[in-house]
Amino acid sequence: MVKKSxxxxxxxxxxxxxxxxxxxxxxxxxxxxxxxxxxxxxxxGAEVAIVVFSPGRKVFSFGHPNVDSVIDRFINNNPxxxxxxxxxxxxxxxxxxxxxxxNNHLTQVLSQLETEKKKYDExxxxxxxxxxxxxxxxxxxxxxxxxxxxxxxxxxxxLKKVVTVEASRFFQANVPNFYVGSSSNxxxxxxxxxxxxxxxxxxxxxxxxxxxxxxxxxxNQIHPNHAxxxxxxxxxxxxxxxxxxxxxxxxxxxxxxQNQIQNQNQVQIQIQNQSFKRENISEYEHHHGxxxxxxxxxx
Amino acid sequence: xxxxxxxxxxxxxxxxxxTFTKRKKGMLKKFNELVxxxxxxxxxxxxxxxxxxxxxxxxxxxxxxxxxxxxEFSVLDRTKKMVDxxxxxxxxxxxxxxxxxxxxxxxxxxxxxDLMFGCLKGEVDVSHLHGRDLxxxxxxxxxxxxxxxxxxxxxxxxxxxxxSVPPPIGVAPTVVDASVPIGFDGRxxxxxxxxxxxxxxxxxxxxxxxxxxxxxxxxxxxxxMNIDPNQSMNLDLNDGEDEGIPCMDNNNYHPExxxxxxxxxxxxxxxxxxxxxxx
Numbered sequence: 001m002v003k004k005s006x007x008x009x010x011x012x013x014x015x016x017x018x019x020x021x022x023x024x025x026x027x028x029x030x031x032x033x034x035x036x037x038x039x040x041x042x043x044x045g046a047e048v049a050i051v052v053f054s055p056g057r058k059v060f061s062f063g064h065p066n067v068d069s070v071i072d073r074f075i076n077n078n079p080x081x082x083x084x085x086x087x088x089x090x091x092x093x094x095x096x097x098x099x100x101x102x103n104n105h106l107t108q109v110l111s112q113l114e115t116e117k118k119k120y121d122e123x124x125x126x127x128x129x130x131x132x133x134x135x136x137x138x139x140x141x142x143x144x145x146x147x148x149x150x151x152x153x154x155x156x157x158x159l160k161k162v163v164t165v166e167a168s169r170f171f172q173a174n175v176p177n178f179y180v181g182s183s184s185n186x187x188x189x190x191x192x193x194x195x196x197x198x199x200x201x202x203x204x205x206x207x208x209x210x211x212x213x214x215x216x217x218x219x220n221q222i223h224p225n226h227a228x229x230x231x232x233x234x235x236x237x238x239x240x241x242x243x244x245x246x247x248x249x250x251x252x253x254x255x256x257x258q259n260q261i262q263n264q265n266q267v268q269i270q271i272q273n274q275s276f277k278r279e280n281i282s283e284y285e286h287h288h289g290x291x292x293x294x295x296x297x298x299x
Numbered sequence: 300x301x302x303x304x305x306x307x308x309x310x311x312x313x314x315x316x317x318t319f320t321k322r323k324k325g326m327l328k329k330f331n332e333l334v335x336x337x338x339x340x341x342x343x344x345x346x347x348x349x350x351x352x353x354x355x356x357x358x359x360x361x362x363x364x365x366x367x368x369x370x371e372f373s374v375l376d377r378t379k380k381m382v383d384x385x386x387x388x389x390x391x392x393x394x395x396x397x398x399x400x401x402x403x404x405x406x407x408x409x410x411x412x413d414l415m416f417g418c419l420k421g422e423v424d425v426s427h428l429h430g431r432d433l434x435x436x437x438x439x440x441x442x443x444x445x446x447x448x449x450x451x452x453x454x455x456x457x458x459x460x461x462x463s464v465p466p467p468i469g470v471a472p473t474v475v476d477a478s479v480p481i482g483f484d485g486r487x488x489x490x491x492x493x494x495x496x497x498x499x500x501x502x503x504x505x506x507x508x509x510x511x512x513x514x515x516x517x518x519x520x521x522x523x524m525n526i527d528p529n530q531s532m533n534l535d536l537n538d539g540e541d542e543g544i545p546c547m548d549n550n551n552y553h554p555e556x557x558x559x560x561x562x563x564x565x566x567x568x569x570x571x572x573x574x575x576x577x578x
Contacts, residue, residue, distance in 0.1 A: 015338040026337040033333055035391070036326040038384050043309050044319040045348040051369050052333070052341040059372055064384040071366055074344045074353050095385065096308075102388040103306045109395045116402040123409040130413075138416055141446050146454040149447055156444045159418055162425050163440060167433040 022055055030054075034062045042103060049074075065095065312349070319347060327356055340365055411439045 016022040030052055037048045041064040049063040049070035061067045130138060137144075137152050144152065309315040323345055334341050342365035343356045355362040369377065382390065414436055417423035428436065 011336075013332065013335055016336055022337055026333070026339065029329070029333045029336070033326065033329050034382070034387055036322070036329060038387055039306065040319070040322050040326060040345075041384055042306055043304075043322070044315050045308060046319060046323075047346040047348070048343070050330075050341070050343045051365055053339050053365075053368070055337055055339060058380060059369060059377060060380045061369075061377070062382055062384075062387060066383045067381055070344055070346065073346075074355065074362065075366065099384055099388065100307060102385065102392065106388060106392050106395065107306055109392060109399060113395060113399045113402065116399060116406060119406050120402060120409075123406060123413075126413065127409065130416075135416070135420075137419070141443075141450045144450070146451065149451045149454065153444065153447050153451060155419055156440065156447060159415070159425075160437070160440050160444060163418075163433060163437050166425050166428065167430070167437055170430045170433055 019055075026054055030060055037062055038064070042099065065092075316349065323354075330356060340368065342366065407435065408439065411435050412443075415440060415443065 016025060033050065033052075037050055040046050041048055047064055047070050049061070049067045051059065051061045051067065051071075053059050063070055136148065141149070309318060326345075327343070330341065330343055333339070342362040344353060344362060345356075346353045411432075414423060414428075414432065418425055418436075425433075
């Protein structure tokens, strides 16, 4: 049986004729050789120097402690190492410590790689088992027909809606200050209070649809609400009680405003500067749409 | 079966010596294979730590020949590909880490793909998923859906005729959609979905734009404060109102209803009674 890959296959020990194969073989085997040399140095404390010229006439070398010192000692036929000074010995110790740390790190990475490979094999096995069931929709997209794709597309879009809703719900549940209070309100008042929150979001959408004149009308209504923040900043006795409530309400309003920005981009293809400024003011009004309502609940 | 060997200095002298001998032989064998297969020049010098022998390969003359050739290179060319053990280990760690990350990403994609098909078949309930899974599933689902859409467009351009193959059985979203509230609330959820179908990158951009607008609003507000003296009078009046009866806050909310009354749309009519009831 002829194998499709060269894994675990004996090869003839002669010079390779194919140039690209020769390059790849050189690269892989050189790395393997250096790896063996590195292990030998680590395990046995040997000193090694290897110099290899590549088929492309480049020079690769590996040495421990380094190529030059080992080769110099060899050429000078000096078998015994010179008497080491304190500095030299200290450097040797530090190098060994670094190499030890690197070896530990490498071992750790290799073990993690082994774990991931096992997981990969398990997933592959599961996939093959699933494929045997004959589910056509799990085939690659390129193998499906047009009617299959259209039906499949509808199902995917439905699933996408559900996933998006669940993701939004999940992240809203993680905003502690506002929604925790809202949860307690829901517990107290049941479904009605839950349905009460949605109309406010619709109010924002409706305001988004108003024309410039409506914005002017809103702008007249804005003035009283603008008074609230600076008074909250002032040290009036009654407003001190108001400030924490306002701060609590301020945070969740980022979310509806973000939705409004998206609505804005969808509804209006071109936005004039004047309209844009007024919409900014209108959005500022929205910040204060909540406080009266919340204070009602509070009282 | 040999256990995986710990990669550290062997303390036992005899074991270390035996290991040195065997590993040296194996390394030289690999050295020979490299030279034979690739037809390249190479040399090696191995010095054992416990005797004074320095063993050259292939021979002393061979080493000297290769080293003289080595010295003909400029210092830059010589050191460009020169590594000591520390450098070699760092390079190897970087390479293995990259492989590890790639394999992890591939495994994650496989998991999310199986999860997606599980949801489609109704085997997995979306509401039970963890946030991280939801995010990854959302991203993967967008990519996969875009792939399907592109494929549909290609087939339509080619004018391929459609065959009658039934859709998959027992798809979960159909069941989940039935539980979604209908009417007003359903409309709200649909609007929300439409907003959030924008790409994730766009959402980040939207958020960025939103944060930029905050200082501008405060600046506009401060400008009004400075320009209009009457504004201060209104502020004082509001302060008086705040001191008074709580129901005045409801009156502050009353203009909102008047504002809504100017818009004649069905959802507004549905909203108004709810607000009155709450008040």
